[in-house]
Amino acid sequence: MAEAQRTRSRVIDQNPVPRPYQSRTEQIPMERFRPDADWLGRIMANKYPGIAAYAMEVVQMFDSHTTKIRVAVDWNDAGKAAGLPRNLCIKSNWGGQFDNVDIHALEARFYHFLTDRLTAHTATCYYADWNDDGSGQGLVVLEDLIDRGGKFGHSLQHSGVDGVASGLADLAKLHAGLWNSPLITPDAAPWLPTSMEVPVDYDQVRLMDHWLGENRKEPNFCGIAPKHYLDDPSRLERAYDALVDYERKFKAPYCVILGDCHQGNTYILPNGERMWLDWQLGRRGRPWRDVTYFTVGSLTIEERRQSHRDLVAHYRDCLIKEGATDVIGIDEIWEQIPRWVMYGIQAWAANMDHWGQNGLPMNERFFTAGEDLGSWKLLLCE
Incomplete structure (x- = not known):
């Protein structure tokens, strides 16, 4: 199974994008x-000639499918003159897991090529680079957002209906910024994946099969998962494949989507606006993937039951106000939502709590939404 996963995912990077700093001779x-x-200074000198790091203190480290290290760095005069801050966050894949996907190279490409073209807030990136050997390894060096004085979101943060409405307005700003833009066409951005057209998307339910199986061993998980899924786990694969097929056939304008749009991938600025983080699943796609994932995951079950359609209509209004054109109508959008619930079901059913987000309440929200909105029956044509 592991070798099959590796073979599928390597197709993504079979035509690697040349790395931005050809002076770098050592691989990440x-x-x-x-x-x-010494290593940090040597790597970043490819972008900032003459810099060196005299000392580096590891302030905090998170090590799961992505390694995130907050550091405090003493730069030489060249580093200070280049405007490099003392506090930074280093991200790469050094956890010894997930060597069969390209998410780290993709995030580096997002920061290098695209995030400064967006109208929505993103973290300041001081260095973005990747290996061009097809390995999918990448590296980003970002500002330490704690210095902004805001707070990191969490998937289970209770924002309420008003807070989710505010987040959807910020999401509309993200989507509208490059809505139907020539900058994100396959010719202009060949490195940018199209949603559900790459193995990390269309094979995601199979790539995560091990963790799906691990969660089905957990009594608490089994207590909230639908019996029809537990009795026949292959239903998830079939339903997810139907979602993939539906999205590939659908015709509508593209925009830039976050791809993994839950509150845990946001940073709330002091003024209350959300900054969108974690571009490892960034895509050329339609916004309903983000909108569904964000709303269902951010609302309690009762909040969703009472306000879901109104919030989606609010998002549509915001999207148009931000300049998006040819936006499909609310009834057609509402046909998208139940199908995209399945993306959230498969994502959270494979979540491991030690990765940093408590999955059980999110599973309950998505499983319940799937039953309420008829997602399984719709996708499986039952």
Whole structure:
């Protein structure tokens, strides 16, 4: 199974994008690795000639499918002159897991090529680079957002209906910024995946099969999962494949989507606006993937039952006000929502809590939405 996963995902990077700094001769490490001051200075000197890091303190480290390291760095005069801050966050794949996907290279490409073209807020990136050997390894060095004085979102943060409405307005700003833009066409951005057209999307339910199976062993998970899924786990694969097929056939304008749009991938600025983080699943896609994932995941079950359609209509209004054109009507959007619930079902059913987000309440929200909105029956034509 592992080798099959690796073969499928490697297709993504079979025509690797040339790395941005050809002066770099050493590869970004793929194995377990802990950077030090010498390594960081040496790597970043490819973009900022003459810089060096005299010392680096690891302030905090998160190590799961992505390694995130908050550091405090003492730069030489060249580093200070280049405007490099003392506090930074380093992201790469050094956890010893998920060596069969390209999410880290993709995030680096997003920061290098695209995030400065967006109208929505994104984190300041001081260095973005990737290996061009087809490995999918990438590296980003970002500002330490704690210095902004806001707070990181969490998937289970209770924002309420008004808070979700505010987040959807911010999401509309993200989507409208490059709505139907020539900058994101396959010719202009060949490195940018199209939603549900790459293995990390269309094979996601199979790539995550091990973790789906692990959660089905958990009594608490089994207590909220639909019996029809537990009795026949292959139903999830069939329903997800139907979603993939539906999206590929659908015709509508494209925009840039986050792809993994839950509150845990946001940073709330002091003024209350959300900054969108984690571009590892960024895509050329339709917004309903993000909208459904964000709303169903952010609302309690009762809040969703009472306000879901109104919130989707509010998002549509915001999207048009931000400049998007040829936006499908609310009734047609509402036909999208139940299908895209299945994306959230498969994503959270494979979540491991030690990755940093508590999955059980999110599973309950998505499983319940799937039953309420008839997602399984719709996709499986039952």
